[in-house]
Amino acid sequence: MGSLPRIVVATSSATIRLIAFLFLRWIPGHHFPPIVFTSLAVYLSTLPSLIRQGNNGRNGGKDQDSKNRKSSGQGGPGAIKALLTGLPSARSPWSTRLTVLINVIVSLLTLDFLVRGLVLYPSTDAAISRIGYISPTTANLLVREPDPAQLPLYVYYQEANHEADAAKWIEEGIVYALDDTSDFTAKVAFKNLKPSSPYRYSLSNNMTGTFITAPLPGSESATRLSFLTSSCIKANFPYNPLSHPLRIPGIEQMSETIAKLPSLFRPAFMLFLGDFIYIDVPQRFGSSISHYRSEYRRVYSSPSWTIPNDGPAIDLPWLHTLDDHEIANDWSQGNTTAPYPAAADPYVHYHVSVNPPIPPMPFAKPENTTYFSFINGPASFFMMDTRTYRSEPSQANSTILGSAQLQSLLEYIGRPEPAEVRWKFVASSVPMTKNWPVGNADTWGGFLHERRTVFEAMWRAERELGVRIVMLSGDRHEFGATRFPDPTLGLTPDELAPNSAGEGLHEFSVGPLSMFYIPVGTYQQTDNEDVTIKYTPTGNFKYGLIDIANYDEEIDTPSGTPAKVPSSVLTYSLYIDGEVVWKYRLSVPLVESGGLMAASSAKHPRLPPGRVLLDEVTEGWEVAFQEFLGKAEEIGASIWRQAVDQYYELLEKAGKAERV
Numbered sequence: 001m002g003s004l005p006r007i008v009v010a011t012s013s014a015t016i017r018l019i020a021f022l023f024l025r026w027i028p029g030h031h032f033p034p035i036v037f038t039s040l041a042v043y044l045s046t047l048p049s050l051i052r053q054g055n056n057g058r059n060g061g062k063d064q065d066s067k068n069r070k071s072s073g074q075g076g077p078g079a080i081k082a083l084l085t086g087l088p089s090a091r092s093p094w095s096t097r098l099t100v101l102i103n104v105i106v107s108l109l110t111l112d113f114l115v116r117g118l119v120l121y122p123s124t125d126a127a128i129s130r131i132g133y134i135s136p137t138t139a140n141l142l143v144r145e146p147d148p149a150q151l152p153l154y155v156y157y158q159e160a161n162h163e164a165d166a167a168k169w170i171e172e173g174i175v176y177a178l179d180d181t182s183d184f185t186a187k188v189a190f191k192n193l194k195p196s197s198p199y200r201y202s203l204s205n206n207m208t209g210t211f212i213t214a215p216l217p218g219s220e221s222a223t224r225l226s227f228l229t230s231s232c233i234k235a236n237f238p239y240n241p242l243s244h245p246l247r248i249p250g251i252e253q254m255s256e257t258i259a260k261l262p263s264l265f266r267p268a269f270m271l272f273l274g275d276f277i278y279i280d281v282p283q284r285f286g287s288s289i290s291h292y293r294s295e296y297r298r299v300y301s302s303p304s305w306t307i308p309n310d311g312p313a314i315d316l317p318w319l320h321t322l323d324d325h326e327i328a329n330d331w332s333q334g335n336t337t338a339p340y341p342a343a344a345d346p347y348v349h350y351h352v353s354v355n356p357p358i359p360p361m362p363f364a365k366p367e368n369t370t371y372f373s374f375i376n377g378p379a380s381f382f383m384m385d386t387r388t389y390r391s392e393p394s395q396a397n398s399t400i401l402g403s404a405q406l407q408s409l410l411e412y413i414g415r416p417e418p419a420e421v422r423w424k425f426v427a428s429s430v431p432m433t434k435n436w437p438v439g440n441a442d443t444w445g446g447f448l449h450e451r452r453t454v455f456e457a458m459w460r461a462e463r464e465l466g467v468r469i470v471m472l473s474g475d476r477h478e479f480g481a482t483r484f485p486d487p488t489l490g491l492t493p494d495e496l497a498p499n500s501a502g503e504g505l506h507e508f509s510v511g512p513l514s515m516f517y518i519p520v521g522t523y524q525q526t527d528n529e530d531v532t533i534k535y536t537p538t539g540n541f542k543y544g545l546i547d548i549a550n551y552d553e554e555i556d557t558p559s560g561t562p563a564k565v566p567s568s569v570l571t572y573s574l575y576i577d578g579e580v581v582w583k584y585r586l587s588v589p590l591v592e593s594g595g596l597m598a599a600s601s602a603k604h605p606r607l608p609p610g611r612v613l614l615d616e617v618t619e620g621w622e623v624a625f626q627e628f629l630g631k632a633e634e635i636g637a638s639i640w641r642q643a644v645d646q647y648y649e650l651l652e653k654a655g656k657a658e659r660v
Contacts (some may be wrong), residue, residue, distance in 0.1 A: 005050050006087060012043040013086025013103055015233025020106045022399055024239035025114055027516050028282040034412055035113055040107045043086065047100065051088045057430035070309045095139050114282055117235060128185075129207040129569045130300070131317045132354025134269070136195035139317075140354035143175065144205065144300075146184040150178045150205040155188050158285060160198035160210055166593075169202065183346060189352045196221045214268065216378050222420050223550045223568070225377040226265050228254065228316075230543035231273040231323070231429070232512030234281060235302060238540060250514025250541035251304040251313050253578040257545070260287035260310040265547055267375060270316050271383075273474035273499040273511075274323025274429035276351070279343070281325060283496055287339035292326075293346045300350070300441065320351040320372065322387050323429035323475055328441045335388045344388075351428045356383065361411050364404035370407050373412055378548050378568055379423040382412045386429050386444075393446025400447040406454075413447055413457045422568040423548060424461070426454075428473040431509040433482040436521040443475070458505050459486040468588045468607055470570070472544075477517045479542055480509045481533035482564035483610070496528040502609040504531065506586060507541055510544045517542075531612070535585065536617045539576035547571045553587045555608050566590040571613070583614035 008085050016039045023032035077087050079095035086103060088096040128144040145153055153175040158168045172191075178184040193199065195216035202208045215221035235246045258267060277295040285291060305314040324331040327343040334340065356374035358366055359382070372383040389402025401409065413424065434445035444451045458469045463486070483504035485491050517537055525532040553567035567587040574582040587608055 003051075005046050008046045009043060009050055009087055010085045012046070013099070013304050015039040016043065016086075016103050016106055020110050023110055023282070026238075027518065028113070028234065028237055028239075030281060030283050031177045033110055033282065036107055036110045044100075047088060051090075063527075101273060109239070112241060113236065113239045115247075118285065118294075118296060120296055121246055121301060122294055124294075124296045126301045127205060127207060128297075128300045129201075129203060130211055130314055130354075131209060131211045132351075133319060133356040134211055134214055134317050135277070135374070136216045137191065138194050139190040139193065139199070139213065140210050141188040141190065141201060141209075142185060142350065142354045143188060143207070144183070144185045145175075145178055145203075145205055147205075151178065152204075153178075153206035153207050155201065156203075157190055157199055157201040157345040159194070160200045172201075174450075182349045183297075184351045185353070191519040195219065209479040209524065211317060212266075212268070217375065217418055218420055222377045222550060224264075224648055225379055226261075226267045226545065227269050227376075228258075228267045228543055228545055228549045229270055229271040229273065229427075229472050229474075229508075230254075230510055230513035231479060232275040232325075232515045233299060234278050234512075234515045235298065237515060244301040246298055246304075248299070248302045248304040248514045249545070250512070251302065252307050253541050253575075254543055255304075255307060256512065256578060257543075257575060258316065259283075267316060267545065268455065270318045271381075271425075271427055271472065272318055272513075273321050273427055273472065274387075275325045275467040275475065275511075276320060277323045278515075279327070280329055287342060289342045289345045292339075292343050296346045317374075319355055319383065320347075321383050321427060321429045322347055322351075322385055324442070326388060327387060330385050330439075332390050332392055332442075334391070340388075356381070359408045359652055361382060361408055361587060362404065363407040363411075369404075371408065375418070375421060378420055379425055380412075380417055380421050383427045384409065384429070390447075393441040398447050399450055400444060401450065406450065409454065410457050413454070413461050413469070414465075417467060422467055422590070423570065423587045424467050424470045426458075426469065428471060430475045430549045431473045431480065431482075432471050432507050433480065433484075433509070433523055435480065435482060435530045435532065436476060436478075437524060437526070439476075453503065455484060459488070462486070462505070462607060463488075466588070468570075468586060469505055470586070471505065473507060473509040474511040476509060476522075477512045477515060478509075478521075478523060478535070478537040479511075479539075479576075479582075480507075480523050480535045481572075482507045482509075483531045483533055484529065486533060493528075496531050498532040499534070500531065501533055501584070501611050502531070506533075506610060508544055508584075510542050510574065512540065513543055514541055516540065534574075534582055534612070534615070534617070536576070538618070541575075541577050543575050545573040545575065547573070550590065551587075553589070553608070555587075576617075576619075580614065581616045581618075583612070584610055586610045 006506050016036055044365050046448045076083065077089050079089060079092040082089040082092060083093040083099050122455045124145055126144060130142050132140040132142060143153065154171040155172045158170060173188055175186050178186055193213050195213055198210065198212045200208065200210045210595055233248055235248050236243050266434055279292060279295055303344050326347060327340055356372040358369040358371065359373040362369040364628060370385040370388050374381050384401060385405065386400050388406055391398050409449060430443045432444040432451060434440060440446060461467065462469055481500060485496065485504035490502055491503065517540055518551055519537055523535045548568060548570050551567060551569045551570055552564040554562045554564050556562055567589050570586045572584045573580050
């Protein structure tokens with residue numbers, strides 16, 4: 001075994017490189033930078049003694065001294081070994097300088113990712129405009145203008161199919177004052193618009209944008225809807241030193257997807273399910289209102305919103321729910337404990353202000369309500385807040401929604417919808433399945449009693465209302481499609497087998513839009529209550545495109561002869577790194593219960609099973625890696641000890657070989 005300084009230098013060098021790689025390319029955890037910087041300090045403080053030893057050995061003259069130096073390894077390693085291990089080489093000074101430079105640069109890259117965006121882009125002067133919720137006759141616009149010279153701010157709009165001359169611009173309003181109480185933001189509501197019509201808006205500070213109003217209920221266009229869903233954003237990750245520190249590659253890929261879609265499939269909005277900012281990743285630098293506000297400004301200042309040039313990302317309406325990294329990791333301490341009040345301030349100004357309306361029966365004071373409900377075409381939506389009102393998980397009386405929100409959700413689930421509405425979407429920032437055992441308590445898996453109450457209401461609604469209920473979630477940086485069969489269906493074991501399409505409530509959980517992923521699977525079906533349809537952890541950039549339209553859907557009949565039935569059909573397309581890799585279809589027949597569908601299935605006359613249309617999810621080395629890690633508890637400690645021993649044994653053998 002080598003001398004203690006050699007071991008310290010080699011170990012600290014290896015730690016710098018390995019931990020920095022994990023931090024910059026795999027997981028930007030806040031524990032990693034202190035390890036990198038501490039290892040660099042140890043490395044640089046220990047290295048000079050080894051260099052002096054090597055120089056002293058090189059300058060000697062007697063044969064016996066030379067033999068002693070060789071036997072003690074004072075000559076140092078060769079060039080290649082020096083570059084690999086970080087050890088100095090008296091025989092190759094250039095390799096010593098280069099290996100030191102490598103470690104310093106790697107540490108500086110870690111520091112760059114940690115602070116460049118924070119220091120160089122406070123974004124206090126950011127001027128922002130974006131569209132939020134859109135109804136058939138209204139549209140919500142968020143504006144931010146910190147420059148008093150631009151005030152008053154005049155807001156205009158016009159139908160986009162008209163020639164853009166001054167006579168056709170309509171003045172919606174004037175913003176006379178903006179101040180720090182709202183971080184210089186304001187909501188502008190466009191009113192008296194035409195349904196299913198394209199519009200453009202213009203501000204006197206030269207900011208512009210476009211939007212399309214929602215269809216009128218009961219109209220022909222109200223049978224179709226497309227929208228996107230995802231969660232989790234962190235700028236410039238995986239890290240690229242040549243990239244703008246605020247660049248968000250996932251938004252750019254999503255923009256390219258939108259640009260390639262036919263106009264008929266253009267998404268009406270993005271349903272973004274939390275972690276729009278990461279206040280504590282890679283490092284929390286404060287918990288004040290100003291710290292939280294600056295994170296929102298930096299995301300909205302990203303150049304990725306306007307790539308490509310026609311800016312489909314910023315023109316796409318975004319609707320938001322709240323999750324933990326917009327407050328603190330795994331938050332479950334209510335809405336009065338710090339830092340929640342500071343975190344809520346920019347969330348309200350930047351997102352809630354232009355979000356959809358609160359439910360008709362919120363069962364709480366409207367000013368204290370942060371859950372939302374709306375209808376667009378063939379679908380209605382309930383956007384839950386699973387952070388503000390939750391209590392500690394896995395307790396006898398644990399709640400993830402709070403009493404008022406739970407009652408509002410149950411009322412929404414059981415409420416009959418207009419005739420054209422065939423789908424109910426319940427959006428949650430965290431997955432409703434308990435198939436993620438790692439971190440299960442932070443999901444609905446830590447609130448199973450409340451989950452059962454919600455599921456029973458959903459099963460009853462599907463049986464009685466003629467609608468289908470789909471759950472959408474994020475948070476996990478993985479994709480998981482799960483179904484929850486109604487116990488009254490009496491499904492067979494084969495129909496409940498993992499990785500199978502079929503009947504039941506459906507959940508699609510997807511993320512991140514632009515963040516890290518772990519190529520080791522953490523999702524596993526454990527019983528017949530939560531049935532796996534599809535799971536993959538792969539991809540830094542993931543989002544789902546949901547399209548609903550009326551088609552003649554082929555179904556099975558008791559006679560065994562397929563029949564085509566007019567149906568409202570939902571197609572879920574999973575995009576990973578910009579490519580469609582998985583598609584799934586659900587349908588709701590558009591016939592009366594006494595018609596053909598009533599005779600087609602004795603189990604569930606209204607809701608045919610789902611089916612997979614496309615599966616091109618690539619399963620590479622991560623699958624074998626996952627299987628290997630399944631046995632890690634038994635062999636991990638032994639492997640680690642052997643690896644460490646072999647590492648130092650190889651170093652010693654390499655040193656002896658060079659001395660010979």
